[in-house]
Amino acid sequence: MHITVIGSGYVGTTIAACFADLGHDVTAIDIDEEIVETLNDGQSPISEPGLEDLLETHAGNRLEATTSYDAVPESDVTFLAIGTPSNDDGSIDLGALEAAAEATGEAVADKDERHLVVIKSTVTPPSIETVLEPAVHRGADGNENIEVGMNPEFLREGSAVSDFLSPDKLVFGASSEWGTNRLHAVFEPLLEDHDAHVVETDPQTASMIKYANNAFLASKISLVNDLGNICKEFGLDAYEVMEAIGLDDRISEQFLRSGVGWGGSCFPKDVNAIIAAAREEDYDPAVLEATVEVNDRQPERMLELLEDHVDLEGARIAVLGLAFKPQTDDIRNSRAIPMIELLKERGSEIVAYDPVAVEPMQERFPDIEYAASAADALDGADGTVVVTDWDEFATLDEEFDTMATPVVVDGRRIIEPRDGITYEGLTW
Ligand SMILES: NC(=O)C1=CN([C@@H]2O[C@H](COP(=O)(O)OP(=O)(O)OC[C@H]3O[C@@H](n4cnc5c(N)ncnc54)[C@H](O)[C@@H]3O)[C@@H](O)[C@H]2O)C=CC1
Numbered sequence: 237m238h239i240t241v242i243g244s245g246y247v248g249t250t251i252a253a254c255f256a257d258l259g260h261d262v263t264a265i266d267i268d269e270e271i272v273e274t275l276n277d278g279q280s281p282i283s284e285p286g287l288e289d290l291l292e293t294h295a296g297n298r299l300e301a302t303t304s305y306d307a308v309p310e311s312d313v314t315f316l317a318i319g320t321p322s323n324d325d326g327s328i329d330l331g332a333l334e335a336a337a338e339a340t341g342e343a344v345a346d347k348d349e350r351h352l353v354v355i356k357s358t359v360t361p362p363s364i365e366t367v368l369e370p371a372v373h374r375g376a377d378g379n380e381n382i383e384v385g386m387n388p389e390f391l392r393e394g395s396a397v398s399d400f401l402s403p404d405k406l407v408f409g410a411s412s413e414w415g416t417n418r419l420h421a422v423f424e425p426l427l428e429d430h431d432a433h434v435v436e437t438d439p440q441t442a443s444m445i446k447y448a449n450n451a452f453l454a455s456k457i458s459l460v461n462d463l464g465n466i467c468k469e470f471g472l473d474a475y476e477v478m479e480a481i482g483l484d485d486r487i488s489e490q491f492l493r494s495g496v497g498w499g500g501s502c503f504p505k506d507v508n509a510i511i512a513a514a515r516e517e518d519y520d521p522a523v524l525e526a527t528v529e530v531n532d533r534q535p536e537r538m539l540e541l542l543e544d545h546v547d548l549e550g551a552r553i554a555v556l557g558l559a560f561k562p563q564t565d566d567i568r569n570s571r572a573i574p575m576i577e578l579l580k581e582r583g584s585e586i587v588a589y590d591p592v593a594v595e596p597m598q599e600r601f602p603d604i605e606y607a608a609s610a611a612d613a614l615d616g617a618d619g620t621v622v623v624t625d626w627d628e629f630a631t632l633d634e635e636f637d638t639m640a641t642p643v644v645v646d647g648r649r650i651i652e653p654r655d656g657i658t659y660e661g662l663t664w
């Protein structure tokens with residue numbers, strides 16, 4: 237099949253490279269010329285394990301990138317993977333996606349065969365019917381051959397390629413049998429080798445499944461953090477408690493890691509967007525509001541633990557980990573951001589380190605110091621907060637001996653406590 241993928245960010249680049257790897261011909265379309273050039277050079281515009289290898293293999297063969305929408309009508313199906321960021325009130329900003337949807341419609345306005353436009357972006361259920369379908373049809377000038385579907389994406393950053401190629405489930409939201417069959421044809425090569433559940437539904441239910449999935453996972457972590465904070469108050473180890481409850485199949489062992497909370501480009505934005513969409517319907521989603529509140533409090537709790545041991549005014553504090561999770565350079569809504577803000581408010585001198593995410597954080601906080609290694613960051617520091625669970629932090633040992641006062645507050649249960657350091661776990 238020939239697939240056009242509009243938007244070459246985290247999701248668009250991953251799915252374009254993976255579709256090419258599954259044997260499809262792919263045209264990746266983005267308005268950003270630099271991204272297009274990078275892709276055509278066989279390089280990855282983002283740091284994601286395995287992605288560069290796929291791009292190196294397929295760029296110039298089955299994968300081509302361009303800024304033009306000309307390939308859209310020639311393709312069999314078009315995926316829209318455009319960002320859906322938050323407005324100030326937490327609601328979803330559909331501006332960029334709506335523009336791309338309309339441009340896609342324009343590109344297929346004269347197409348005689350049926351064409352499927354699939355929303356890959358995460359969008360609230362009503363917006364498919366109220367904003368996106370109308371935008372595509374407006375662009376297509378009433379061409380009745382155009383159908384809009386929804387295929388939400390469940391990949392995680394840091395394991396995007398393997399998540400995409402081995403999903404637990406695929407959700408096909410289509411409004412006709414033809415649309416469902418077309419989605420089956422796209423994913424057929426994947427399903428030949430991999431046993432995944434396929435959920436066939438309508439586009440709006442598909443988009444609600446995506447929000448329910450993310451809201452459930454974010455709430456699970458917040459609940460674990462709430463329980464973890466209680467464990468800490470009782471002097472108990474939340475990880476021992478969670479390991480036990482994870483043995484219950486109804487709970488499962490995954491996403492039970494308590495600590496400084498969830499960040500990233502999706503959980504914060506998606507939980508806030510579904511809260512805003514619910515309020516729009518006059519429904520008050522109390523559990524989801526508490527989910528956000530618990531998450532917002534964790535960095536403050538971490539700082540309070542540090543303050544128990546260090547007077548923060550003028551103290552040199554090492555922040556270890558800037559990415560929102562390991563294996564990515566993405567700092568969007570990283571817990572390191574509130575951590576740095578809180579330390580600045582307390583008048584601390586901050587030295588930060590991350591294996592890959594220093595550059596984006598430098599843009600966000602140009603006025604703090606950045607170290608070239610964890611060892612350099614710890615050297616002479618009066619305390620450290622560990623915000624991201626990068627594997628390399630688990631091997632830190634003698635490096636703590638170079639600290640002026642070896643106080644370690646671990647927000648991710650990644651540091652091995654040892655003699656000679658004052659160690660505080662956030663929920664253990
Ligand atoms: N990042 C993630 O791990 C996941 C994201 N999602 C959802 O997927 C969607 C996309 O997310 P990301 O890939 O993270 O966004 P992103 O911001 O990384 O990428 C969006 C891309 O679209 C391009 N773009 C904007 N307007 C365009 C237009 N009119 N025509 C062509 N290209 C255009 C931008 O230049 C950018 O490269 C969002 O709705 C997000 O919630 C879903 C699952 C996972």
Ligand SMILES: O=C(O)[C@H]1O[C@H](OP(=O)(O)OP(=O)(O)OC[C@H]2O[C@@H](n3ccc(=O)[nH]c3=O)[C@H](O)[C@@H]2O)[C@H](O)[C@@H](O)[C@@H]1O
Pocket residue numbers: 358389390391392393394450453457490491492493494495496497498499500501502503560561
């Ligand atoms: O919609 C999205 O964009 C994606 O959002 C999340 O993926 P992602 O944000 O990339 O990464 P996760 O592994 O889910 O981690 C999110 C945050 O939760 C934190 N986390 C995760 C697990 C855990 O047990 N505890 C915990 O604090 C991580 O440190 C990170 O800050 C979902 O897991 C994906 O299924 C979804 O597709």
